Amino acid sequence: MGDALPAQAAQQGGLIHAVVGEDELEPAVFAAADRLANKPANALRIARELIRGSRTDLLQRIDEEAEAVRAGLKSDEARAAFAAFLNKKKP
Numbered sequence: 001m002g003d004a005l006p007a008q009a010a011q012q013g014g015l016i017h018a019v020v021g022e023d024e025l026e027p028a029v030f031a032a033a034d035r036l037a038n039k040p041a042n043a044l045r046i047a048r049e050l051i052r053g054s055r056t057d058l059l060q061r062i063d064e065e066a067e068a069v070r071a072g073l074k075s076d077e078a079r080a081a082f083a084a085f086l087n088k089k090k091p
Helices: 007-012 022-037 041-052 058-073 076-086
Strands: none
Touching (some): 041 058, 041 076
C-alpha cells in the first residue's frame, strides 16, 4: 500500500498504455493525441461518459454501452465511416 509501482509493471498490469524514455515522451504524446484526434469525437465523448459513470451497477453500464453502440452505428458519423471504408478512403 502506497509503494511505488515501476512503469514496466504498470504497463504489464494494463494500467498504462506505453512506457517511453524521456527523449521519446513528447513525440509519443503527440502521436497519441493525433490518434485520438482522428477518432470519432462523439464516440470518444460517449466512452468517457460511460467510464466516468457509477461503478456500482455494472450491468446497467453494460446496457448503456450497448445502447450507445447501437445509436452510434446509426449516426451520420458512422455512415460516413462505413462509406469511406467501403470506398477505401479515409472518413
